[in-house]
């Protein structure tokens with residue numbers, strides 16, 4: 393035993409348990425072997441910071457959503473790819489509205505939960521893998537902070553190129569991000585500074601997720617300002633056409649395929 397987690401489908405295992413708690417059936421984590429306890433997503437940052445966040449919101453219906461989730465869904469038009477579909481909370485609502493939606497995710501367990509909850513069209517893989525096929529979309533959704541999948545300066549142009557390869561003329565990306573720079577907490581401002589000294593974006597987080605005995609590999613996840621986003625988009629096939637920051641520090645960015 394090393395004390396290190398076993399690499400596995402952390403998000404999928406966590407969602408499976410959160411779903412069991414949500415519906416009140418199946419394997420549920422118990423405190424003291426009796427009382428149900430909430431399922432918590434454990435997020436480790438590479439400076440040693442550990443955060444826990446309840447996983448239940450990945451399964452919640454529109455009545456519990458944040459206002460920007462509603463505004464994101466209202467922007468959807470045409471054939472839609474929900475990138476990082478998770479437990480399918482957004483895809484289910486789109487289906488109910490008659491929108492043709494495909495859920496893409498790298499987590500087999502998340503896809504199982506989405507399928508169980510009625511999401512019909514699901515694909516396992518990354519955007520690069522999916523772009524190798526012949527599917528085409530009018531809208532790409534990156535919700536639940538999934539602007540983070542841009543990762544940083546190196547990955548963002550390649551990620552955006554993969555989406556462009558699957559885009560119909562006039563296609564849009566609707567992505568939810570968080571501006572990380574409003575804080576005065578030295579733990580975070582110091583982390584941003586350290587990142588910049590190493591040539592990274594301030595909010596280019598190096599993370600791994602943990603659940604029970606499982607962990608992911610370390611990966612980059614981007615929290616950036618709208619100005620940084622504009623720089624990342626510059627020179628790609630996309631134009632940043634709108635930033636809705638009514639719920640700051642959270643924002644919705646809309647990118648349109650350049651003509």
Ligand SMILES: C[S@@+](CC[C@H](N)C(=O)[O-])C[C@H]1O[C@@H](n2cnc3c(N)ncnc32)[C@H](O)[C@@H]1O
Nearest residue numbers: 403450476477478497498499502518519535536
């Ligand atoms: C923060 S959750 C957001 C889930 C969902 N969009 C929501 O709003 O509830 C991130 C999701 O993205 C998936 N994911 C992570 N990396 C991915 C990648 N490279 N390509 C596709 N999905 C990915 C995870 O498995 C997880 O389901």
